[in-house]
Amino acid sequence: MLNRIELLQIIEHNARISVSELAVMLGCSEAEVTSELENCKKENVILGYNTMINWEKTEREPVTALIEVRITPQRNQGFDKIANQLYRYPQVSSCYLMSGGFDLMLIIEDSTMREVAGFISDKVAPLEGVLSTSTHFILKKYKSNGTLFTQKPADDREAIVL
């Protein structure tokens, strides 16, 4: 019997793993894995397959910005209408409704500092219903989505342990 949660946990960390490898690991047939993956896609459980990239190791030097946005909820639509207007911008990689001192959290990745500034002043702040914004830039990534950005320590175990 294929365990969907375990299947998802494996591919969450390694989306490139083959169906035949998954079948062996989960102790089921390739056909079962293929059909479960198809079902997950149909049900929008699997939404895509991203790659974890450490952009700091490349010649590009994009910044990551977290923008806290305070907004006035709209009649009958709550926060969704403004959220919708904001998350449609392709530079917004994540958008969350938050509890606490502000309402929306926008995460901008893969932009320059100037682009982020322009986006806030031209697009976010002037939007009707937006009360204020507060922007934080990430200085260094230690860990993201469960992946460490630092070097893995070497295997320091003895050659043979009986």
Add this chain to the structure above:
Amino acid sequence: MDIDYQSKVSKVVNGIAPSAIRRFFDLANEMKGEVISLSIGEPDFVTPWSIREAGIFSLEDGCTHYSPNQGYIEVRKAISEYLGRRFSLKYDPKTQLLVTVGGSEALDLIARALIDPGDEVIILEPCFVAYKATVTLAHGVPVIIETKEEDNYKLTPEALEAAITDKTKYIILGYPGNPTGATMSYEDLSKIKDVLLRHPDVFVVSDELYAELSYTGKNPASIANFPELYDRTIVVNGFSKSFAMTGWRIGYMAGPAPLIAAMNKVHQYCIMSSPTTAQYAVIEACRNGDKEVEEMRSEYNRRRRVIVNGLREAGLTCFEPTGAFYAFPSIEGLGLTSEQFCERFLMEKKVAIVPGNAFGKCGEGHVRISYAASLENIQEAMKRLKEFVSELKDGSK
């Protein structure tokens, strides 16, 4: 002046044979770093952070002194709760638990506290290398039962009945087992129980270091779960394998209060007390470690399936391991001894595995492959094994 140092070493220590794979050991050590190691009997995982942090916090807090000989009572309480919750084993933290320096110390204490010269101890080979040595060092006589692949390396009631004499002091059961990965179910143990009930003087030492690493979907049974045997069983367990805490050197034993008191006598003069930092860390392990253990177990289980599949694809027969993190395939019919096989595999394919005869004579014809290694390394090693076996088969034609 030439001193004959060998003659100064006690007869009992001189009587312990050097490891059967001494040569291979040296070779593997030389090649460390250039090879994929599936030869290591310890988790590749680092101790879960919350457990490490508990140890660090205890140091910051100045907890750097001896603990009571038996271990801090908080630690024993945490272990007692853990054993009850996970394995339905009930032990009084005040009198029935002793915190040791790993499972190895527990095995040594048991041998020294229970054995009089000439007493026999039944040991099931292939097995962890310390069983025989601890018995020999305590002037006991190891009586070997060779467990067999066709029995899934389980102890059979017939073999046990045949091995028991009026000198038998105890039997060591090591399930889930190193190096075979075998486990014994409640039903299997029940048959062993019936034999033991006919021999009321024989005690049982149940080494359950790998108890958390069982892949049958449920926790393995302990022979101490049988009320009739509870008063004759000493359970040895620890944190090394299940919580990835090998270097902390901490384990424990649980059993009848008078025996624990006897072990504690030996322990207090040899060891004094188990490492204090490690004791603080295992309180956290017992109380909040389940989720991390579950994650490691799932990961080992996936690797287990990959390795068993890889071995069969390579054309080796391998009984399906259901516990620990080892596979123990047969290499018979390839024209090589276990040691030759491992040596050539190491030299030609740069993968280290362990010859089966390191775990007893009857381990010959097998090799131990540890899956306490990354999935990528396991997959690559299985690819090379397939090549190697097929080259051997071609060569012997």
